[in-house]
Amino acid sequence: MADLITTLLTIAVAVGAILTTVAYLILLERKLSAWMQDRRGPNRVGPFGVFQPLADGLKFLIKEDVIPARADKVMFLAAPCIGLLTTLLAFAVVPFGPVNDQPAYLRFIIAPHVDIGIVFIFAVTSLAVYGVILGGWASNNKYSALGSLRASAQVISYEIPLGMSVLGVALLGGTLNLENVVAAQAQGGFWQWYIWTQPLAALIFFTSALAEANRLPFDLSECEQELVGGYHTEYSAMKFALFFLGEYTHVITMSFLTVILFFGGWHFPWIATPGSAYVGAWLVKVLVLLSKVFSVIVFIMLIRWTIPRFRFDQLMNLSWKALIPLSLANMIAVMTVRQFGWNRWWLLPISIGLFCFVGIIGVSAKRAEIRHRHGASQGAGLHPLGGAGI
């Protein structure tokens, strides 16, 4: 019974913390965006706009809640709930602090010791696309429907490289349990972080995570210019807020996963190691983890204003022609290394080599295409790009 109460308390604290964090992350993102664009950002509500999230929340609550006349009401209402619920559900197995040697109330995870932690996260987050696709379909709006179709195609496509890039880590650690993944990295120290042996997987994972979370540069499902907002065009007030919260929670989850899988979780040399036994070490570890996650989130925000949005065919090309083969190759490399018991450091040059190989293939393919086009048009006696090229 005590277990149940602590679990419920942890759920309440975690969900509350996440939602508050999301609110303030939105403020941070708005501020950061403003700074990058030489603007000031929200600064009207409270000093430096710190109460802006409260004002936004209030606005969402008291705004008129519109349901389009011929929308499918049940689905229309269910969609945002599914969207937020699934992303929150994924948090159940994410250890946001040290796990093992803590009392129950300090274990920093809702559902500890789930062997299939990563798979669970993928399973649950893959359900998030239901919120998107149902929202788009139930709105009875062709732009929304297009947005949701795009979103689902994108999410399905990027789930594959996302999962396969994680498999390398799972194979190296021999576990899918996130706590064990962290523990394995922490035991080996700084150079045991999987980023060193799996840089390619980390890159693929991060890219796919951005796409999974519908973040720029992959937010094709909601691009304002083409789809007037995408699947949430018809959503207003709290329902829109739920979608938004879901999206941001997804970002947080993915940041946590990036840190846990590739950047050693709560581990940091000299400060937070498995051996550090000073008073409040658990707090330091939590802070280390959170600051790592925070850095990743800030990086995602920076990426948002750095890279322009992909075109849909580019997006699909990137996934199917680059990320999936690369992650497959990476997985095979890990399997080979494990099978023959080679030194794991071989994986670093292999990763770099794979990356270069794909780069070279890309360049030469592009050049060949251009050369071919030139040859064809000159052969036809036309202007370059004039005839067959266009």
Next chain:
Amino acid sequence: MTAAADNQDVIWVEEPEIGFWEATFLPAIVEGLKTTIRHVTNYQPVTQQYPEEKPILPLHYRGVHRLNRDEQGRVKCVACMLCATACPANCIDILAAAAPPQWPDRDKYPASFVLDELRCIYCGMCEEACPVDAIELTHIYDLTGTSRNELMYDREKLLDVFDQTKDDPRDPTRTRRGRLGPAAEFGSLPTVAPATPITPGDRSAQAPAPGVIHPHKPSDWSRKPS
């Protein structure tokens, strides 16, 4: 179309051949990140805090209209309706009447002059069209109201705008008995300031003077095919 016409009218842009690093996107991403991070670390906002800081508008700004008074304080308008004719938004509605007998020098005056400020597009054509310089656009830009009717400005309201603005140095009565005053010569006068003040060293406005359109140089961004 002949090849010669091609060369003149159409600039052929070839797809650039990208190298290995470009193909990996990494340099571009790093470059972009550098730019964004530089803006965050070297933060110089250009936003104007509007209600606290009022903008200094250029002299040619066109805001709310006013109906000028002549030397005797009468409405200057003669109800010729040229402004209503010139108005592309059809926002001016004038009812003319014979001038009262105590105005011996006038034949006609506007019995009612209603200008729909919401419908107006502030193009200034009425000002251009007015043969007696009775209607002018002022610098008042913060026009708000709680109903549509409130922003249907009638003759008295427009005359009130004149009384409010005639002593404003930016809104002098631009004419003196048919002769244009100095404020009317937009062409030769320097503007008081650009619409938005520019912080010294602002990158977005550094190289050229604001508002200057540069003749573009095609050679910069494209190569003609050999």
Next chain:
Amino acid sequence: MALVVEATRPISAASGNRAHPLKNHMPTAIINNQQIELKEGERLNCIQAAQRIGFEIPHYCWHPALSVVASCRMCLVEVGEKKPDGSVVMQPKLVPGCQTPVKDGTVVVADSPKVKAAQQATLEYLLLNHPLDCPTCDQAGECGLQDYSYKYGRGYSRLQEPKNIKPDKDYIGDHITLFTDRCIMCTRCVRFTREYSGTSELQVVARGSDEEIDVFPGRPCNNELAGNVVDLCPVGALCSKDFLYQQRVWWLKETSSVCPNCSTGCSIQVDQNDDCVYRLTPRTNPLSQGHFMCDQGRFGWKYIHAENRLTFPIRRKNGQIRTRDWDDIIPSLQKALTKAAARAPEKCAAIFSPWMACEEAFILASYLRSLSPKFRLALGPVRVAGEDDTYPKDFYGRPLEPVRFTIRAEKCPNRRGVSMVLEHFGSVATMGDVVAQASELEALYAVGGDPWGWLEPVQAEALSRAALTVVQDIFPSALSEQADYVLSGGSFAERDGSFVNYKGLAQEIRRAIRAPDGARPDGRILWELSGRRGLFSAAAIRREMAEAIPAFAAFAAGSLGESGVILNEHGAPQAKVVAAVEK
């Protein structure tokens, strides 16, 4: 004038004496290097001859209906003569084109630099004292001075001295005001009152720079044709008090129509903007009245915008208003009429107003006859006021011959047209019969339309006793107060149709404005009542009429043109079709 004739006569005489090589030589003149052929007995001046080739010689004082004075000097042209040997002798000086007849061999040059210089100089003189108050001038937009200054003027004045400003004369007549300083002394108005109305109220007083138009003291210009001087004035000097400052003329949309106020049927233009009529102006039509119109017609349209017009239809039952909805009234009226016609066809009657258009009369008559061939059709009262008023008159008001303009005593536009339609349908009753038997009537369909009232109280009282009373009118009357059905119709400016005037000229009236809310053009009411599909089309009805009624055979084309069509005296099938003004 005499001088010019003196100068030209020897030359023409000489050419006449020479034996012409071609016997059947058509007399030809050359205008701006273009040949025109002159018909036998045709008397043209240079302006008219130039109009033949589509060239405009500017003029102010000349008007086709008035005598020639050649006072404005705007039409100065070079005139010469082509000798039989081919050589051309030009007169050394410019001559006024309005005063110079064109005959065989006349050569007119109206676009030479010399002419242009003269036009510029003339305009500069005309504008010397003309105030540039175009913004406040009502004429702006249709002003001869403005137009010619753009086309022929020099663009600026070299006058340094102050202009000669004369005080305005507010009271030239009840309808006319004079802005003295705008006058260019063309004297068209003076000549009009002398030659056309004969009343001679207007006069040029003083001389030189003091010259002014004025009336004799105590004798204002109030004759029945006085309004025409406003139209005649090429500048904004004479203005109509009725229209003064009402609207800028460039906003007015013009619709060709016919004046409904008497059976003369003057061709007019209805000038309106935003569904509001501002003025009527005469339209030149040699088939009907010529160039002018009378003040009764010119100012007699105000009822169109009267407050008390019928603006909604009514269905009453036991004196209570049941509905005001057209969609409800038309079907129920159809049902009621059908029932009445089935019950007692001989006790059904209709009164047709002489204000109806021919098409409306036709639809109604054929509809009622289709209900029952025994339906009695009667022509309503034709209002006659006094006797025909002819102009010109002499100083004492006695009419003079030859008559140039007539205001008919018959104050309705289409008595003739409606009776022609009724004659076709036969068994025509008189209004008196209908009134006498009114109390026995099963159904009475009365069409009004005369804005000045058409029923005596006794008649109204009698008619309202009919079992089913239908009134179609534009104003409430004693009858419409009690009628079972009141159909709110349209005025002449809101309808499409045709009027036939006293001498059988059928002209189209065209819809200029929309009827007020709830009122509908009579044609549309009847079109729907008769169960036709689609939208009312006067042209379609005219084609139908041309097939059904021989007297209206001239309607076969659908359109009657700008000038109208003369139906023959008794409506014979060989009615003559005149499509356009003969030039």
Next chain:
Amino acid sequence: MTLTAAQGTMLASVATSAVGMWLALSPRAMRLRIIGAAIASAALVVAVTALDGPRGALDDQILFWLFAGSALVSSVFMVTSREPVYAALWFALATLGACGLFMLLSAPFLAAATVIVYAGAIIVTFLFVIMLAQQTGYTFYDQRARTPAAAIVASWLLLGALLWSYQQWQNEPVNVAAGPALTADANPNPFSQPDSEATAHSMRALGRSLFGDYLYAVEIAGTLLLVAAIGAIAIAPRRAEGTI
């Protein structure tokens, strides 16, 4: 052979549920369809109770009935739903119910994999097809289908056979060669014995079973799917031919 009471109840209720389902699929009256769906669901529940219920703690039992019931009801709705999108969503719910049962059996990997494969990718693809395929109304063959009766007969025969054999198997609990062990507390299979050192034993057992016991079956099934995918791509009309 003679039927026991339990077997008789089971077979009777399966037959009843088949009739109920046939009613539920009737295209005509709405009331008829609701009654049919109710009959079918109730009869199926009865059929299931004829088997031995779940054993264990009360909360486990509650959860079992919750998941099983939702899976059952969802699948009935899936079959009877007239709106294809709703059918797809009911399918997703049925899958989730099945996943819940997997979880109860301490097979979380299987549950997660089912969610990923079915509820995630396949259902979304299904939705895609539905959305792109039928935009306006129903085609005539959807309005009057001849297949329900045949489909019900076939599937209910299969269901009856399954339940029958399962009941038989349940009645003879000690049968080593009964089948592969998918769950931790099922009967041990000599090839899928968990290693003593393994912590993630269920996964390992599953892997052993799939790629040890049934390697050929799995590979053949995979090849079949691959062939099907390639065939679908080949059959699908080309955009260049203007058919899309």
